[in-house]
Amino acid sequence: MDRTEIASHRGGAFLWPENSLLAFRKALTWPAEQIEFDVHASAEGEPVVIHDATLDRTTDGSGPVVAMPWGELQRLRVKGTGGECVPHLSEVAALIGPSAQRLRLEVKAxxxxxxxxxxxxxxxxxxDSLGLKPRTIMMSFERPSVAEAAALGGFEQIVWLVDGPALRAATPGDLVRECQGLGATEVGVHVKGATEALRDALRAQGLRLSVWGANHADTIHRALMLGVDVLATDDPPLAIELRRDAKPLR
Structure with a gap:
């Protein structure tokens, strides 16, 4: 890859209501390469696009997402959208599908x-039914979900997301071995935990490094200088602007 790709995190959460169709429509007007979003399950297992495991923060509902059937969830409104409903994965896929951007899907717990x-x-x-599986980057913090996605096959990339405690407890070599054991092709970490040593250890084995939390000029610049494969940002216009002049050390 010639340059760091930009993913609009939750559709661009600094600028538009996160994980909403409104945010995704706005994100599609910018020349980023990917749109990142999150999926939880309804009571009957339908894939619901929302970040939190509970409804309270971002919708006019309350309680766990998984406690409510899809028929009730789809009547809820996303705050700040002027009345848009909570999206189903099929709606988000249909919106992004005709564009040149790819889907960066995090399966939550x-x-x-x-x-x-x-x-x-x-x-x-x-x-797969929409022909979008090869354009989807599948991600999770949960090791069983990562391994399940890898076993299914057909996704563009499989990303194991590593939280701060797990990152601090492991060496770059440990992370490479666990990534390979899970069948993942990429490790995702918070931008502050990304290092040249981790980048180089992954690349030596044909694996990729991505970051989230690159939301301001300093952290975006850090990710670009490291030459990570993908940076997920809440401010895609700023990241796109800074990338134009970046000269990564890669």
Whole structure:
């Protein structure tokens, strides 16, 4: 890859209501390469596009996403959108599908941090039916979900997201070996935890490094100088502007 790709994180959460169709429509007007979003499961396992395991922060509903059937969830409104409904994965896929951008999908866990049974496979089947599976980067912090996505196959990339404690407890070599063991092709970390040593250890084995949390000029610049493969940002216009003049050390 010649340059760091930009992913509009939650559609561009600094600028538009996160994980909303409004945000995704706005993000599609900018020349980023990917749109990042999150998926939880409804009571019957439908893939619901929302970041939190609960509804309270971003919608006019309350309680766990998984406690409510899709028929009720789709009547909820996303705050700040002027009345738009909580999106289903099929709606987001249909919106992004005709564009040149790719889907960067994070499969989340339930309120007890447990993977949702069958959610990875359900997402895979839906995306496959729309011809979008090869344009989807599948991600999760949950190791079982990463391994399940890798076993399904057909996705553009499989990303193991590593939180701060796990990152601090492991060497770059440890992370490479676990990434390979899970069948992932990319490790994602917070931008402040990304290092040249981790980048180089991954690249030596044909693996990729991505970051999230690159939301201001300093962290965007850091990610660009490291030459990470993908940076997910809440401010895609700023990242696009800074990338124009960046000369990464890669």
């Amino acid at each position: 339930d309120p007890e941090k447990r993977p949702y049974p069958g959610l990875v496979a359900r997402c895979g089947r839906l995306l």
